[in-house]
Amino acid sequence: MAFAPVDSSLHYQRATLLMAEARIDEAQAELGRTISADPNELRAYVMQAQIALGRGDLDEAERLVRLASRVDPNHAWLLTVQGMVLLHRKQLKEAHALLMRATQLAPDALQTRYALGLSFLAQDHLSFAEQAFRVVVEKNPTAHGVRHMLADVIRGQGRHAEAAEVIEAGLVPNNTMPPDLMRYAGELWLVAGNHARALPLLKRAAAAAPDDRVTLDALIEALRRNGDAADARNTLEAALATSPHIDGLWSARLSFEPADGDIDGLAKRWQAAIPESVQPLHVKMWQAEQQGDKQAAKALAERIIELEPGHVEANSQIVNQLFLDDPPAAVAYIQALLPNITDPRTGRMVLGWLGRAQDRAGQYADAAATWTRLHAIPDPQAQPLPASSGDATIYPPIAEPEGNAPRPVFLFGPSGSGVERVVSTLLHNTRSRIGIDRTSLQPPHDPLQYPQTALRLSVGELDAATVISAWRATLASRGLDESNGPIDWLPWWDNALLHALRNALPEALVLFVLCDPRDMLVDWLQRDSYIRYDAGTPMRIAVWLAHVLEQVATVAEGSPVSNRVVRIDAIADDAAAIAAATGQALGIELSPAPALGPGRFVSGHWRNYAEALAGPFAALNAVARRLGYPDA
Numbered sequence: 001m002a003f004a005p006v007d008s009s010l011h012y013q014r015a016t017l018l019m020a021e022a023r024i025d026e027a028q029a030e031l032g033r034t035i036s037a038d039p040n041e042l043r044a045y046v047m048q049a050q051i052a053l054g055r056g057d058l059d060e061a062e063r064l065v066r067l068a069s070r071v072d073p074n075h076a077w078l079l080t081v082q083g084m085v086l087l088h089r090k091q092l093k094e095a096h097a098l099l100m101r102a103t104q105l106a107p108d109a110l111q112t113r114y115a116l117g118l119s120f121l122a123q124d125h126l127s128f129a130e131q132a133f134r135v136v137v138e139k140n141p142t143a144h145g146v147r148h149m150l151a152d153v154i155r156g157q158g159r160h161a162e163a164a165e166v167i168e169a170g171l172v173p174n175n176t177m178p179p180d181l182m183r184y185a186g187e188l189w190l191v192a193g194n195h196a197r198a199l200p201l202l203k204r205a206a207a208a209a210p211d212d213r214v215t216l217d218a219l220i221e222a223l224r225r226n227g228d229a230a231d232a233r234n235t236l237e238a239a240l241a242t243s244p245h246i247d248g249l250w251s252a253r254l255s256f257e258p259a260d261g262d263i264d265g266l267a268k269r270w271q272a273a274i275p276e277s278v279q280p281l282h283v284k285m286w287q288a289e290q291q292g293d294k295q296a297a298k299a300l301a302e303r304i305i306e307l308e309p310g311h312v313e314a315n316s317q318i319v320n321q322l323f324l325d326d327p328p329a330a331v332a333y334i335q336a337l338l339p340n341i342t343d344p345r346t347g348r349m350v351l352g353w354l355g356r357a358q359d360r361a362g363q364y365a366d367a368a369a370t371w372t373r374l375h376a377i378p379d380p381q382a383q384p385l386p387a388s389s390g391d392a393t394i395y396p397p398i399a400e401p402e403g404n405a406p407r408p409v410f411l412f413g414p415s416g417s418g419v420e421r422v423v424s425t426l427l428h429n430t431r432s433r434i435g436i437d438r439t440s441l442q443p444p445h446d447p448l449q450y451p452q453t454a455l456r457l458s459v460g461e462l463d464a465a466t467v468i469s470a471w472r473a474t475l476a477s478r479g480l481d482e483s484n485g486p487i488d489w490l491p492w493w494d495n496a497l498l499h500a501l502r503n504a505l506p507e508a509l510v511l512f513v514l515c516d517p518r519d520m521l522v523d524w525l526q527r528d529s530y531i532r533y534d535a536g537t538p539m540r541i542a543v544w545l546a547h548v549l550e551q552v553a554t555v556a557e558g559s560p561v562s563n564r565v566v567r568i569d570a571i572a573d574d575a576a577a578i579a580a581a582t583g584q585a586l587g588i589e590l591s592p593a594p595a596l597g598p599g600r601f602v603s604g605h606w607r608n609y610a611e612a613l614a615g616p617f618a619a620l621n622a623v624a625r626r627l628g629y630p631d632a
Contacts, residue, residue, distance in 0.1 A: 008038035015047065024051060042071040042078065049081045053088070061085050076106035080115050087115075092122055110136050114146060121153065129153050141170060144181055155188060164188035164197065179208035183215040186222065195225035203235060210243040220252050232256040244273040251279065263287060278304045278311060285317060294321060312346065319353050327361035348377055355526055359601075359608075368538070368612035371525040375535055382534035385544045386451035388551075389458040391496040406485030407562075408505065409586065412493040413513030414548055415529030416520030418568045421596045422513050423489055425579050428593040434487040435478050439531055444474040447500075454494035468504035487511075491531055495551040501561045510563040511585055512552050516629045517545060517620040518606035519569070521613070527598075542616035549623045556627075569603040607632070 001010045011034040018027035028051060034044040045068035052061035062085055068078050079102035086095035096119045102112045117132030133150035136143055147170050154163040167185035171177055182205040189198035202219040209215055223232035236253040243249060250270040257263055264287065270280035281304045288296035297317055304314035315337060322330035334354040341347045351374040358367035411426075411434075413419025426434045437443055447453040447467045456462040472482060480486040493512075501508045521542055524535075535541045555563050564585035571577035575592035583590035610617065610632070621631060 006037045008034045008041045008044075011037060012041060012044055012047075015044070019047070024054075027051070040071050042068050042075055045071070046075075046077045046081055049085075053081070053084055056088075058085055058088055074105070076102040076109055076112055079105070080109070080112045083119065084115055087119055087122060092119070095119055096123065108139075110140055110143075117146075117149070121149075126153050126156050130157075137166075137170075141172075144170060144178055148181055148184065151184065151188070160188045160192040161194065164192065168201070179205040179212070179215065182208070183212070183218055187218050190218065190221060190225070195222045198222045199226060206239060207242075210239050210249060211246045213248055216248050216252055220255065223256070229256050229258070240273075247274060247277050247279050250274070254283065276307070278308050278314075281307075282311075282313060285314065289317065297321075310340065310346075312349070316353075319357070323353075323357055323360060327357055330357040331361050331363065331366075344377060344379075348374060348379075351377075352526070352528075359526065362608075364608045365612040368525070368609055372538055375525065375537070375541075379532060379534065382532045385533050385535060385540075386492040386494070387455070388547055389454035389494050389496040391454065391458040391494065391499075393495070393498070406483060407507045407509050408482060408485060409487040409509045409511055410490055410497075410501070411487055411511045411513070412490045412552075414493075414520060414545055414552075415531065415533070416522070416524035416527075416545070417513045417515055418523070418572050418600060419489075419513040420530055421568060421572065421578050421593075422511075422566055422582050424593040424596055425575070425582050425590055426487060429579075429588075429590045430487065432479070433484055434489065435480050436489050437478055438489060438491050444478055446470045446474045448488070448490060448497075451492045451494070454492075454496035457499045458496040464500040464503035467500040493548060493551065495554060495560075498555070498560050506561070508561060509586075510555065510561055511582075512556065512563065512565045514549075514552070514565055514567050514627065515569045515572070516603065516606065517549055517624045517627070518609075518613075518617050518629075519601065519603060520545060521616055521620060522606050522609060523600060526601075538613055538616045539619065542619040546620050546623045549620075549627065553623060553626045572600040572603070 001007070001014065004010060011030050015027045015030035015034060018024075018030060028048065031044045031048050031051075034041050045064050049061045049064040049068070052058075052064060061081065065078065065082050065085065068075075068081075072078065079098045083095045083098035083102060086092075086098065096116075099112070099116045099119050102109075103116050106112050113132050114136050117129045117136070120126075120129035120132060130150065130153045133146055133153060136146045137150055140146070147167060151163040151166045154166060164185045167177075167181055167188070170181070182201045186198040186202035186205060189195070189201070198218075199222045202215065202222050205215045206212075206219045219235075220232075223235065226232070233253065233256050236249060236256065239249050240253060247270075250266070250273070254263065254266055254270075257266055263283065267280045267283040267287070270277070270283070274280070281300055285297050285300035285304065288294075288300060298321055301314040301317040304311050305318075308314075319330055319334060322333055331354065334350060334357055337350055338347070338354070341350055351370055355367045355370040355374065358364075358370060411419070411422070413422065423434070423436060427436065435444075438449055443449050447456075447462065447470050453462060453467065457464070457467065471488075475482055475486060480488075501510070521538065524541060524545075525538060529535070535544070555561065556565055566578075566581050566585050568578060568581070571581060573596065575594075575596055578596070579590040579592045606613075606617070625631065
């Protein structure tokens with residue numbers, strides 16, 4: 001260039017070298033000199049347009065394309081850039097037509113073939129996109145970005161192992177590859193169920209990027225599936241030898257330490273390697289708590305809070321101790337935390353702590369106010385309270401089914417009833433018979449899942465046979481067998497369901513779990529529902545609860561279907577008594593569940609809130625009386 005400063009090809013060649021080094025601004029300047037030296041240098045316009053595309057400036061790319069088209073409107077490179085601009089503008093049909101023309105004009109041009117693959121991908125033509133990307137990868141094995149896209153297209157067609165092999169093939173030419181691509185291959189092998197192929201890839205990926213949490217999680221999963229704890233420990237120790245400053249590696253190493261291993265030694269090494277980290281202190285706090293050393297646990301919690309004032313577990317440790325030893329102090333401590341909390345989920349949790357602490361301190365009006373405030377916080381994931389069908393049909397009694405054949409059981413307990421304790425007992429004893437998936441993230445899609453089914457039944461929009469047939473159709477996929485007497489935990493109840501049960505499944509048994517409705521309300525307020533409802537105020541909850549319980553009372557009094565009631569008022573924290581009561585209701589022998597969850601308030605605790613929740617209790621008094629509970 002010093003000898004021939006107006007040679008446009010030299011400026012263009014230098015621009016390509018600068019682009020290869022990702023020195024975009026310098027390349028852009030060199031391309032400008034190229035065009036100044038030769039306004040007909042089409043390659044320079046195309047490269048400038050590509051830079052504009054990379055920056056997302058479609059208008060500038062289009063302007064440059066128009067300039068280049070004056071030189072050669074049918075050049076394959078120009079058609080490729082035009083197609084890419086249209087692709088970005090979602091004009092898929094027009095873009096594809098241009099890219100097909102470009103490919104016909106220059107079948108060996110890799111950029112054109114790659115752009116055609118993108119066009120197929122945008123139209124969801126995965127097999128054609130795969131073919132286009134394969135051509136690029138075969139001719140340029142080090143094009144790791146295209147290799148990643150090829151693997152992703154193959155994965156999208158359900159061929160996980162083949163997708164992983166495509167990535168692994170890229171290791172052959174020079175045995176190097178970006179760590180995120182090696183991680184992706186390892187993840188694909190895990191999905192394909194081959195941890196042996198995944199493990200070496202994930203070990204290499206983690207060695208190259210030890211601070212990448214996603215890679216580390218995949219490696220831990222592969223090590224876990226491999227089942228060789230010693231190899232897992234050695235792998236992570238090797239990583240720690242070169243990268244001791246990464247908390248995630250220490251956490252992973254700790255996860256493979258046996259319960260009787262040197263957890264304390266690991267925590268000390270961790271703390272020495274990362275003195276500013278609170279995580280080893282958290283491990284020590286957990287150890288002290290497990291050993292019953294309350295003073296040490298509290299001291300460690302205080303040290304953690306000095307380093308990280310909002311640390312949830314450390315604050316929880318202090319709150320729990322104050323809750324047991326000095327409830328008023330717990331109230332004051334939690335109230336001091338609240339102004340500094342910005343995360344809504346953490347705020348909900350801490351308000352829950354406050355309400356329970358106020359209850360324990362005897363500050364019942366304050367506790368009711370806290371719970372009211374808690375339930376007023378919007379939650380985008382909360383469900384609306386199930387609407388009632390208003391069904392008021394009076395059904396004649398139904399006879400008990402004859403014989404001892406297994407009968408399906410439908411279990412329901414309103415929020416606050418303690419139904420979860422009965423579910424825990426049944427899970428412990430009859431895991432293969434009970435379906436608890438209706439409250440999960442992957443519920444069955446049958447009519448009994450949706451509260452609107454009640455209204456549709458009551459107005460005749462749905463018939464009984466259709467509902468029960470659809471229910472039967474989902475049993476196998478839920479791991480349930482009708483011949484084995486499945487127990488289906490329903491998240492809602494409406495007496496309109498009696499249309500279906502009486503007419504199409506008369507052998508069914510409905511099992512209700514109840515306690516005093518006023519205690520239900522208090523439990524719901526302080527613990528929240530096992531299904532997060534957008535319930536609003538205590539009065540709204542009480543009105544809804546009263547309506548549901550009136551329907552339950554109708555069934556229990558009139559027996560339109562076979563039903564049993566388990567009352568847990570006096571046995572809520574007695575696993576043996578719950579097993580006995582549930583077993584008696586079902587006519588089977590059950591053993592106590594090993595754990596029931598956090599303790600409940602004692603039966604009748606609602607009376608402490610007789611003044612603070614007088615209005616909601618008034619809405620529940622009539623149904624409480626109907627269910628056999630005293631007014632006061």
